[in-house]
Amino acid sequence: MVMERSISILLVEDDHDFRDSCARWMQRKGHHVVAAASGAEALAICQRHDFDVGVFDMNMPGMSGIELLQRIRDDSIDLEVVILTGQGTIESAVQAMKMGASDYLTKPCPLGDLEHHCELARERSMLRRENKQLKAILSRTQTTAKLVGDSDAMQRVGKWIERIAPTDKPVLISGESGTGKEVVAKAIWRASHLADQPFVTINCAALPETLVESELFGHQKGAFTGATSEKPGLFEVANGGTLLIDELGEMPLSLQPKLLRVLEDGSMRRIGSHKERKVNVRIIAATNRDLSDDVKKGTFREDLFYRVNVLPVHLPPLRERRSDVDQLIDYFLPVEWSIDAAARQAMNEHSWPGNVRELINVIQRATILADNDEITLDDLPRELLHHEGKTHPTDLPHRLSASGGTSDCLDDVAKAHILYILERENGNKAKSARVLGIHRRKLYRLLERFHVLHGADSQQTHGESVPVSAEILD
Secondary structure, rough: OOOOOOOEEEEEEOOHHHHHHHHHHHOOOEEEEEEOOOOOHHHHHHHOOOEEEEEEOOOOOOOOHHHHHHHHHHHOOOOOEEEEEEEOOOHHHHHHHHOOOOOOEOOOOOHHHHHHHHHHHHHHHHHHHHHHHHHHHHHHHOOOOOOOOOOHHHHHHHHHHHOOOOOOOOEEEEEEOOOHHHHHHHHHOOOOOOOOEEEEEEEHHHOHHHHHHHHHHHEEOOOOOOOOOOOOOOOHOOOOEEEEEHHHHHHHOOOOHHHHHHHHHHEEEEEOOOOOOOOEEEEEEEOOOOOOOOHHHHHOOOOHHHHHEEEEEEEEOOOHHHHHHHHHHHHOOOOOEEEOOOHHHHHHHHOOOOHHHHHHHHHHHHHHOOOEEEEHHHOOHHHOOOOOOOOOOOOOOHHHHHHOHHHHHHHHHHHHHHHHEEEEOOOOHHHHHHHHHHHHEEEEEEHOOOOOOOOOOOEEEEEEEOOOOOOOOO
């Protein structure tokens, strides 16, 4: 039977005649075969090459096939193994399977049967590797988001994405924090021919130097303290797909030559390994720094900068595309929620130093604090209302304190305002605390401080009676 796909086989057999005849037969069938006469020779070969399947003779001088299988497993070498023996027993078969062998065949066996078992072993290997890759992708890939905005600036970004997405060249996305660089990276990936391949991310600023290297390039078992098993790096996980290196400017200078080599010829090594591995990954990098300035300062390699900056994309801050704010509000506002005109105007007039990320956080906070399914000015943080002389309804005590008012005056104003809010909210302390922008426990402490006693009929404030029911402190 002629196989549809070639199998890479490591054949370990001390019988010279059988080894040569088996290797020649498999090669005629279109398979790649590397033969070894001993277990020690096979281990040395495994350190330099990867194989789909290993075919090991059970009984060999020096190191048996079972012992070789054990060494393979101890070294975390990813290899499916078929055991051959001329003296087959049930006990030896059970032992081989317990050690992790895929199959067990007794010699002499038809070479066509051996080929069939090698194919089955190869399929198991592929399924296992794909499963590991998918798990890694699921654990490391964040949810996707849409590129939102009709401003001229975002229209230019969208058209540029359409032009650069079909290529495999590196992309460098620049822009302030929170502008949506990862969203742009995913838009490029989704518009490319790699959209059905992995999209994997790493944030260089979120990890220490040693972990960045391990995450990107992987490591061998025993490479450093705590490396109890081998681990493929993100370059291997993303092989055939796209890798987003976020906060590239934070990558340690000592690691930049390793990244440069991957960009140049696709070569990499795991930590603790001498074996070269080839990967085919499209690299998208993102940064909120001016890397050209870092090059001048000597904190970023000039050759790496030019390698990664083949297709630059600059994402403007939200303050430079204010016409997109309304669209962003509507996009991130939960279904069936609304926002009143005053709150929408305040959000449109805000400078958004935190960009889109800040806008998202404001909406999420407001939907938690709002009494109904509508966001109002009372639900927005006070920093959104400090422009053009606007004052947040709950901000008067803070403004008096900042202007140097006495503590007695401040207490009087704060007390009056708290009682007013309580009265307006019909004594509902939870709602009142939300309107005041404080925790309910703090509201209780303030009421105790102002001697608002349980069961009090009223409190006199600035000559006016502000009723406070007995339920207020319940």
